[in-house]
Amino acid sequence: MFRSLFVIFTLFFVLVNSHNESGEWSCESSNSGTQLAAEFRPGVITLDGHPDDWKDIDGFEFSLLPALDPHEDDAYKGGKMTVKALHDGKDVFFLLQVDGEYAYSQGEGNKCPSIALMFQIGENATYHNMGGCKESPDTCTNKTCRGHEVDIMHFTIGTAIPGRLYGGNLIDMGTGDDRFGHLVDVYSWNPHCRYLDGRGPKGHNNTAQNDWKGAWWHSSLNGHSGFVDEDSPYAKDGEKGAYYFEFSRPLRTMDRFQQDAEFKIGNVSNFSAAFWYPVDGKPWHGSGHYTVSCDWLKLDFISGASTLTDTGGIKVESSWNAAVAFSLLLSVVAFCLSVFVGYRVSMQKGVPFTPVDRL
Numbered sequence: 001m002f003r004s005l006f007v008i009f010t011l012f013f014v015l016v017n018s019h020n021e022s023g024e025w026s027c028e029s030s031n032s033g034t035q036l037a038a039e040f041r042p043g044v045i046t047l048d049g050h051p052d053d054w055k056d057i058d059g060f061e062f063s064l065l066p067a068l069d070p071h072e073d074d075a076y077k078g079g080k081m082t083v084k085a086l087h088d089g090k091d092v093f094f095l096l097q098v099d100g101e102y103a104y105s106q107g108e109g110n111k112c113p114s115i116a117l118m119f120q121i122g123e124n125a126t127y128h129n130m131g132g133c134k135e136s137p138d139t140c141t142n143k144t145c146r147g148h149e150v151d152i153m154h155f156t157i158g159t160a161i162p163g164r165l166y167g168g169n170l171i172d173m174g175t176g177d178d179r180f181g182h183l184v185d186v187y188s189w190n191p192h193c194r195y196l197d198g199r200g201p202k203g204h205n206n207t208a209q210n211d212w213k214g215a216w217w218h219s220s221l222n223g224h225s226g227f228v229d230e231d232s233p234y235a236k237d238g239e240k241g242a243y244y245f246e247f248s249r250p251l252r253t254m255d256r257f258q259q260d261a262e263f264k265i266g267n268v269s270n271f272s273a274a275f276w277y278p279v280d281g282k283p284w285h286g287s288g289h290y291t292v293s294c295d296w297l298k299l300d301f302i303s304g305a306s307t308l309t310d311t312g313g314i315k316v317e318s319s320w321n322a323a324v325a326f327s328l329l330l331s332v333v334a335f336c337l338s339v340f341v342g343y344r345v346s347m348q349k350g351v352p353f354t355p356v357d358r359l
Contacts, residue, residue: 035268035298036060042088049163049215051244054095059084064098064275064290076277076290079242083273083292087251087301092263094247096273102220102239103278106232109158109182110283113276115216115245119261120270120296121149121187127272127296133189140193141201142258151261152186152194153212155245156276161227162217162234167247168210174198176210176259183247185210187259197259208259214247251301265303270296 037058045053060083064076079099086093096115105111118130124147126132133145159181160166166181176185176197185208188194193201198208218234219241221227227234251263263269274291276284 034060034293035300036083036085038085038087038092038299038301040089040265040303041086044086044088045093045246045248047093047165047213047215047246047248049217049244049246051095051097051217051246054084057084057086057095059095059097062273062292064292065294067274067289067291070291070294076275077279078277081273081275081292085299087263087265089251089265091248091250092301094245096245096247096275098243098245098275098277100241100243100277101237102218102235102241103237103281104233104235105158105278107158108283109156110276110285111278111281112156112158113243113278114154114156114284115276116152116154116274117247118153118272118274119151121151121258121261122147124148125150127270127294129190130188130194131190133193135189135193137192137201140189145189145193146258148189149258150188151259152188153183153214153247153249154186155181155183155214155216155247157216158182160216161229161231162221163215163223163227165213165215167213173209174206175204175208178210183210183212183214185212185260197255197257205257208255208257209253211249211253211260212247213249214245216246217244218242219244263301265301268298268300271299272297 039057041057044057062081062083063072064081065071066074078101082095082097084095084097094117096117098113098115100113103112118127120127122131124132126148130152131145131148131150133140133148135141135144155166160183161181164181166183167178168185169178169180172179176187176199178184185197186194187197195201196208197210198205218239220235220239223231223234251265253260253262255262261269261271272291272293272295274289276289278284
């Protein structure tokens, strides 16, 4: 347990220090404002880290830019990130695919890839500076930073077995922690005021929970029957391929402290995604932190048949259109047949009635 806590606090220290900027902030990303669709597709996804059941779901591909200096020339060299999302009316699901050579070092989180999703909660929360509250660690509270809340899911795979499910569990109830796989539920007002759900600058309330579930996989892995801890490192370092990170959480949570983003079908939410990778085998920090954009992206929770065109002209069409049209056609055909049969029966001559006593 002590080792798990040490890993968690070490990662928090590294992440906070990675946000010490050296110059004036500027944002020139062409992805800013891009709108993605989370379609209504119930009964499609099994949360296991494998991408097979996402093959018919449209996604959006992004270049990964350094978080603190987002210029195209310094983009992540391993490849791009593809983001896909859908919902089933109760939960929202995400698949993040990132090209990259296999790298895994058990128990050393910053020598393994890591992934995060961030969502706007407060109306004044900015993408830059993780909420943008101007207060220092000594003065940031839920009152001084009200309106700057962001919700963060962060998954560091150093203690997570590929294909296994992590996140909320019975042992860590009361907080957003995950001592087993470090898939944690966090809220933030700025990079220096960042806490697990249920914790804060004035202590713990122990009434929160980690609402996220997730798993990871890499295309070079061979073991669909299931890995165990003793199989680490699961594959050979340097194998080319892609990482897959699959997540879900309820559209609505039981949060009462402005620590979770709440999603509503028919509405648009602001979000972003980040990726850490041990470039050249070196532990990630600073410039090892890449993002899909230098401002919020849009995520539209659509309820049915819909066509969405984003600012880049990429069109996403719902397959429900075809199903509805086919059902309507069958209904019309059935109605016409019933009318025709009724007409034919009514036009036939009746059979003469012959009393029994005349036979």
